[in-house]
Amino acid sequence: MLNLPASILEYCQTLIFEQYSPAYLLTDKDGCLIDAGGSLTAYGVTNLQQGKPIAEQIFFLEGLLPLEGANLLLPCVKIEDKFCADIHLFSKAEGDWILLFNSNTEKSQQPIQQFVNNLSLSRYRQFKSLTQLFEYLFAEIERSLNLLEGNAMSESTLGELLATLNILVLERSNDGLFTAVRVEPNWFQHFFPDLKEAYVQPQKRFLFLENFIVDAEQIWQNKDSKLLKSGLWTETDAAENEWQFEASAVNVGDRHLLLIELLEVTYQEKQSLIQTARENKLSYENLVKEVQKKEILLHCILHDLSGQLTAINCCLALLSNENLSPRGKERLAIGERQVIKQGNLIREILDAFSADIETFQTEAFDPDTAPDIVQSAREVVDALLPTFMMNRVRLQLNFDLTQMDWQVVAEKSRLERIFANLIENALRYSPADSTVTVDLKTDENYIVATVEDQGSGVPPAIVGNLFKKFFQGQNNPGKAGLGLYFCRITIERWGGSIGYLPSPQGGAQFWLRLPKLSASRWAALS
Amino acid sequence: MIQKKICMVGAFATGKTSLVARFVRSIYSDVYQTTVGVKINKKLVNLDNQEVSLILWDLHGEDELQKVRMSYLRGASGYFLVVDGTRRSTFETALALQAKVEETIGAVPFILVLNKLDLQADWELEEGAIAQVIQQGWTVIESSAKTGLGVEEAFLTLTQKMVEG
Numbered sequence: 001m002l003n004l005p006a007s008i009l010e011y012c013q014t015l016i017f018e019q020y021s022p023a024y025l026l027t028d029k030d031g032c033l034i035d036a037g038g039s040l041t042a043y044g045v046t047n048l049q050q051g052k053p054i055a056e057q058i059f060f061l062e063g064l065l066p067l068e069g070a071n072l073l074l075p076c077v078k079i080e081d082k083f084c085a086d087i088h089l090f091s092k093a094e095g096d097w098i099l100l101f102n103s104n105t106e107k108s109q110q111p112i113q114q115f116v117n118n119l120s121l122s123r124y125r126q127f128k129s130l131t132q133l134f135e136y137l138f139a140e141i142e143r144s145l146n147l148l149e150g151n152a153m154s155e156s157t158l159g160e161l162l163a164t165l166n167i168l169v170l171e172r173s174n175d176g177l178f179t180a181v182r183v184e185p186n187w188f189q190h191f192f193p194d195l196k197e198a199y200v201q202p203q204k205r206f207l208f209l210e211n212f213i214v215d216a217e218q219i220w221q222n223k224d225s226k227l228l229k230s231g232l233w234t235e236t237d238a239a240e241n242e243w244q245f246e247a248s249a250v251n252v253g254d255r256h257l258l259l260i261e262l263l264e265v266t267y268q269e270k271q272s273l274i275q276t277a278r279e280n281k282l283s284y285e286n287l288v289k290e291v292q293k294k295e296i297l298l299h300c301i302l303h304d305l306s307g308q309l310t311a312i313n314c315c316l317a318l319l320s321n322e323n324l325s326p327r328g329k330e331r332l333a334i335g336e337r338q339v340i341k342q343g344n345l346i347r348e349i350l351d352a353f354s355a356d357i358e359t360f361q362t363e364a365f366d367p368d369t370a371p372d373i374v375q376s377a378r379e380v381v382d383a384l385l386p387t388f389m390m391n392r393v394r395l396q397l398n399f400d401l402t403q404m405d406w407q408v409v410a411e412k413s414r415l416e417r418i419f420a421n422l423i424e425n426a427l428r429y430s431p432a433d434s435t436v437t438v439d440l441k442t443d444e445n446y447i448v449a450t451v452e453d454q455g456s457g458v459p460p461a462i463v464g465n466l467f468k469k470f471f472q473g474q475n476n477p478g479k480a481g482l483g484l485y486f487c488r489i490t491i492e493r494w495g496g497s498i499g500y501l502p503s504p505q506g507g508a509q510f511w512l513r514l515p516k517l518s519a520s521r522w523a524a525l526s
Numbered sequence: 527m528i529q530k531k532i533c534m535v536g537a538f539a540t541g542k543t544s545l546v547a548r549f550v551r552s553i554y555s556d557v558y559q560t561t562v563g564v565k566i567n568k569k570l571v572n573l574d575n576q577e578v579s580l581i582l583w584d585l586h587g588e589d590e591l592q593k594v595r596m597s598y599l600r601g602a603s604g605y606f607l608v609v610d611g612t613r614r615s616t617f618e619t620a621l622a623l624q625a626k627v628e629e630t631i632g633a634v635p636f637i638l639v640l641n642k643l644d645l646q647a648d649w650e651l652e653e654g655a656i657a658q659v660i661q662q663g664w665t666v667i668e669s670s671a672k673t674g675l676g677v678e679e680a681f682l683t684l685t686q687k688m689v690e691g
Contacts, residue, residue: 207566207581211600231595232563244563267562274591275560278538281589282558285613495653515653 003308012301025098027054031065034095043083043100054098064089067096077103137165166262170200171255172220178202178258187262190237202260208233209247213258216249220256232267300417302346303483307420309346313339314387370517371412373447374399377438380419384427392432395423399440406440407517408447409494418490421483422451422510429455429508446496447516452509457502466500487512529579530688532681533599535627536608537619538587541641544671545608546584549681554672561586564598571685578685588619596630603688604635606680611642611668614650621659635687636664639680643670 016022023038023045033054040046048057055062060077071090088099162169163185170178177199180188191205203209212230219228230247237243244267248259316335324332381397388395399406408415419438426436434454441448458466467488484498491498496514503509534542543561547553550569565584570577583602588594599605605627607620620638627636638659640651660666665683669676 208564211598214600215597231598234561234563234565236565236567242565246563271560271562274562275558277591278560278587278589279558282539492652 003312004305008301012305015298019102021100021102023100025054025058025100026095027065027098028095029066031055031096033057038100039102040100042102043085060087061098065096065098067091166264168260170202170258170260172258173199185262187243190243191235202258206233206235206245206260208235208245209258209260212247212249216247216258219249220251223251223254225251232263232270300486303486304417306343306346307424309339309343310424311387314390318386318390366411367409367517369412370407371410371415372406373408373410373415373449373514374406374440376410376412376415377419377440377449380416380423381438384420384423388427388436391427391430393427393430394435395427395438396435397438397440400442403442405442405516405518406447408514409496409517410514411494414490418487418512419449419451421487422512425483425510426451426453426455426508429453431455434507442516445516446513448511448513450509450511452503452505452507454503454505454507457506457508458500463500467498527577527579528689529581530603530685531581531583531601532684532688533583533585533602533605533627534608535585535594535599535605535620535623536587537610537613537616538589538592540587540608540610540613540616541671542587542606542608543584545606545639545641545669545677545680546582548671548674548677550582552674554674556672562592569681571682573682573685573689576689578689580681580685588623594623594626596626599627599631602631602634604637604684606684607636607638609638609640609651611640611649611651612645614652617651617655635684637680637684637687638664638666639676640666640668641671643668643675644672 021039021042023040023043024036025033026035028034031053033048033050033052036048045058054065064072067089071088074087077085077087084103086101086103090097160183162181163183166185166187168185168188169181171181172178178201179199192200203213208230216228219226228249232244232246235243235245244263246261246263250257250259316332316339319332377397381395385395423436423438430436430453437452439450439452467484488498491512491514494514496512498510498512501509501511534546536542538560539558543559543565544554546567550567561584563586567582567584569580569582571580583598585594585598586592607624609620610616624636656666667676667680667683669680671677
């Protein structure tokens with residue numbers, strides 16, 4: 001009935017019902033149950049009795065009914081750790097409606113949130129224990145050096161201690177060279193195998209230290225009591241094995257020391273932690289993108305359904321003017337009722353899915369199938385002409401016939417949907433016997449299309465919100481508030497822009513600007 | 527022989543380490559291994575019959591877990607701002623890092639590398655934003671560490687800029 005293949009309709013229906021398990025309840029103004037249906041068992045709701053207060057039968061609705069004032073949306077309501085639902089409550093003449101939708105958001109985000117929280121806690125604990133460990137180690141080193149100064153411990157014993165800790169201690173002499181404490185850690189030979197001189201120039205082998213020693217000099221010259229750490233760096237040995245180090249500069253008495261520590265477990269733990277956190281973040285970003293893509297897809301499907309429904313409505317209205325037999329009128333009435341039901345269903349689904357959507361990804365642009373904007377506009381104009389005629393509004397398309405270069409960076413079906421959105425909007429606000437004009441102009445790099453009506457124009461107060469999502473125009477004409485939002489994000493993806501200007505004649509004028517294929521880099525690439 | 531220090535700067539998982547691995551050792555791995563700290567590599571290049579030794583500082587990615595220490599950039603003759611074309615946020619990180627780097631070491635040659643060209647179907651970068659930085663005089667090179675496309679060109683272009691001073 002919707003001029004869409006039955007398979008698509010069937011798929012959409014299955015998608016919605018399988019993923020969101022909708023259920024409904026209708027109560028009277030005293031909060032007693034009138035009607036119920038849908039996937040109630042998915043929310044643990046069974047054995048309902050009509051006429052009885054709903055709060056006595058479904059505990060989580062206690063206190064919510066009867067609904068007073070504005071509609072209510074309770075997202076991600078977790079019921080006894082078993083079900084998670086988005087609960088919508090709204091009031092109509094027949095009573096208060098309660099809609100339940102399975103909350104997939106909670107399912108997908110909760111484990112991630114849990115993981116991130118665990119990670120933060122683990123990071124904090126890790127940081128705390130590392131700090132304690134470092135404090136302990138350096139206190140020990142300092143104590144040992146103090147003992148050494150007092151001849152209480154031999155220098156070789158201290159050297160052994162530090163070597164065991166995988167720390168190379170170099171002392172900087174006044175000539176800027178370094179000498180090692182006698183016992184070097186095992187890794188030292190690996191990087192300085194042929195050292196013959198008494199002094200070491202670690203920065204020659206570890207280029208990273210060239211940089212760090214500049215900062216370390218300041219600590220040593222100023223006899224600063226602070227410890228300066230270099231941060232981690234990685235060295236590769238001759239066998240392509242990677243070793244991780246961290247250096248520290250410190251003054252002990254009059255001695256200027258450079259400590260180079262081989263990080264083994266410490267590095268591995270830190271690397272693993274950061275690796276996990278970043279992988280998790282990348283997965284989360286991908287998940288968000290996927291969710292957004294699905295939501296946009298759903299919105300677009302519903303938007304298309306809505307457009308077709310309007311056309312069917314017009315046809316039915318035209319049919320009603322014909323001389324129909326009583327049986328024909330009866331069938332026409334059935335058709336009209338179905339259209340109203342379908343429209344309500346679309347609006348309810350849109351309400352349920354009005355989650356925040358920042359961006360979406362389009363498939364890659366294919367320059368070989370770049371559309372001719374004149375052809376796209378003409379197809380939309382031709383399709384909408386009957387509707388315009390029925391509303392006694394003229395629709396005309398103007399463009400310069402001498403121009404040949406009308407190919408733009410866009411995708412044909414979406415470009416046509418954009419034109420349909422703008423032209424249908426113009427019709428909605430056009431008085432009878434007025435004209436809607438679609439005008440196409442080209443310059444060196446861009447093509448500008450305008451859709452102008454002779455209605456009352458857009459009030460200045462709402463102009464700034466026109467292209468935001470879920471924004472509904474004046475007098476709430478029953479649309480989802482996605483049309484212009486869709487136009488904006490799609491056109492921006494193609495490198496174009498869209499906007500609104502009041503028409504000099506008093507109506508509304510929407511314009512869009514798209515790069516010409518011939519002027520884009522896509523042409524060069526193709 | 528001329529010696530020049532180059533820093534690889536950018537958000538995490540943009541492919542800095544992979545670009546260096548591709549350029550220095552002609553290898554690539556699909557496994558993401560996050561860099562903690564700094565890795566330094568050397569590569570000798572021949573530019574107009576002149577040998578230039580490049581010291582490549584591969585800095586860890588910038589995010590809330592690790593902030594890049596600007597002191598690592600001391601003495602750098604040039605740097606790469608690496609962006610993952612499939613993640614728009616990495617472009618914004620690159621812009622912020624460029625301002626920080628320039629504040630720290632002054633105006634030295636740099637190149638904005640739009641990496642992961644092999645995944646161009648998933649790119650999120652806006653043509654307008656790229657055009658804007660090109661208009662500001664930035665050099666932008668698209669690359670793929672995976673296929674090698676644009677990698678050599680990026681390093682040689684930066685070397686040329688550094689040598690010309």
